[in-house]
Amino acid sequence: MPRFEPVVRESTPSIIAGKLRKAIGLGHIPPGAQLGEAELARELGVSRGPLREAMQRLTQEGLLISIRNRGLFVITMTDDEVRDMYVARTAVERAAAELILQKGFEDVVARLLDLVKAMKKAADAEDLDALSEADMAYHETLVVSAGSTRLTRMHQTLLTETRMCLTALEKKYPDPHTRVAEHQAIAEALGAGNAELVEELLISHMDDALQRLTDNENEGLASGCDGNRSSRIGGIESGKQPATA
Amino acid sequence: MPRFEPVVRESTPSIIAGKLRKAIGLGHIPPGAQLGEAELARELGVSRGPLREAMQRLTQEGLLISIRNRGLFVITMTDDEVRDMYVARTAVERAAAELILQKGFEDVVARLLDLVKAMKKAADAEDLDALSEADMAYHETLVVSAGSTRLTRMHQTLLTETRMCLTALEKKYPDPHTRVAEHQAIAEALGAGNAELVEELLISHMDDALQRLTDNENEGLASGCDGNRSSRIGGIESGKQPATA
DNA sequence: TACCGTAGAATTATCGACAGTCCTCGCCGG
DNA sequence: CCGGCGAGGACTGTCGATAATTCTACGGTA
DSSP states (O other): OOSSOOSSOOOHHHHHHHHHHHHHHTTSSOTTOBOOHHHHHHHHTSOHHHHHHHHHHHHHHTSEEEETTTEEEEOOOOHHHHHHHHHHHHHHHHHHHHHHHHSOOHHHHHHHHHHHHHHHHHHHTTOHHHHHHHHHHHHHHHHHHHTOHHHHHHHHHHHHHHHHHHHHTOSOOSOHHHHHHHHHHHHHHHHHTOHHHHHHHHHHHHHHHHHHHHOGGGSTTTTTTOGGGOOOTTSOOOSSOOOOO | OOSSOOSSOOOHHHHHHHHHHHHHHTTSSOTTOBOOHHHHHHHHTSOHHHHHHHHHHHHHHTSEEEETTTEEEEOOOOHHHHHHHHHHHHHHHHHHHHHHHHSOOHHHHHHHHHHHHHHHHHHHTTOHHHHHHHHHHHHHHHHHHHTOHHHHHHHHHHHHHHHHHHHHTOSOOSOHHHHHHHHHHHHHHHHTTOHHHHHHHHHHHHHHHHHHHHOGGGSTTTTTTOGGGOOOTTSOOOSSOOOOO
């Protein structure tokens, strides 16, 4: 561990982008909401310039969509969007798992099992927030441990979108312990060095999550993840939903 | 195909980002070079505001790295960077291929084979630029045809980086026809619906390319892809190389 | 000769202000 | 009653100017 913080702080747009990412993931800025520049700038205590730069970052990530002369809006996760997100997540995490298997992986497995333990604890306490948090930390650890800059960066966006959906349609998981077991199985397969099993478990884990998120009461995510009946937590709202970026 | 162009033009930062991406891929702005705001703004005919927003997009993509109060620099592709890039590319393109196999794929295969034909033609004419162009169009078509927004967006960055390296150490391919054959084999395996074969060919294709890019004269890419002896095509240069984003 | 400190220049970071565009709402005519 | 029209307001897009920081070069000193 380094004894000193890096002398160069990260740039202001980067910091702001992080805050916005967090706010979007937590649902403080609901899906479909418009990001008013003046108001956000006031809230964050910065000028509109750096704020706009940060928002361009999130636009590039796909978390926001831009409509000229109208503004920037948080994406709304339709069923297709959720499907696409899980396609990308599967691609990234599978590649990460393979990378880990190629390199050393003892310590990674240990860290993952620690997080499984945390999940189990949260599941026993029926603390669904903590469970989701540990869940996401698990997947983040998996990808970060692979040591790939690009996979990590891609995954960061995908995790935000995941959290966004989990926040929106909170508590849709049927059995918390099933969730824990799936993660544990993946970690153990990793520890055994069984590449094929890891892939199989990972893919089915993603499929399960996708099923849970899209097959609820045959109206998809419209009720939970769409901004049309948004909760307006952030005090920002928008009338209609844009279509393209 | 749509009869009208979308009424809403894409935002200015998006346009500028595209131009910068192209310039970086083509090597007009060499690896390691600093992007001076004033000069670029003058060249592009815009103010520094929109330009900065565009550069933040590329920073988020990982094409630029930012150092506070110093400026933005084009990344230098070390051997590890190239390796990482191909890891990510493999992950994305493999997922795209699987998606295509799950959906219909006749027309996709046809388009890919067309591009293979173009490659063959370029190879016969020994036009290496056209060959590279068709090569990249092939991979772009593969991913775009999968219909995944996220995979496509991720891949866009990776293709820029690929072009960057190809531009830097131009003409490192031993036999152009081998290159064509590999692409043709992948397209044919796709057409046959043979998922396992597609994966195998795709992965080995990536490995081959990686070998060619990293194993040259045992000094890695330092001579071709590093900015230390940069060609300064863009007239922009920078002394030392930064380490982090 | 080598090192340290300092003044100058250049570049970035941030802010405030202006111009352009779109949406809203009320009014008028059919 | 309904549809078109226009003024007003709000927001984004863009630009120029100012403040802060860093790099460079030069001169002094041990």
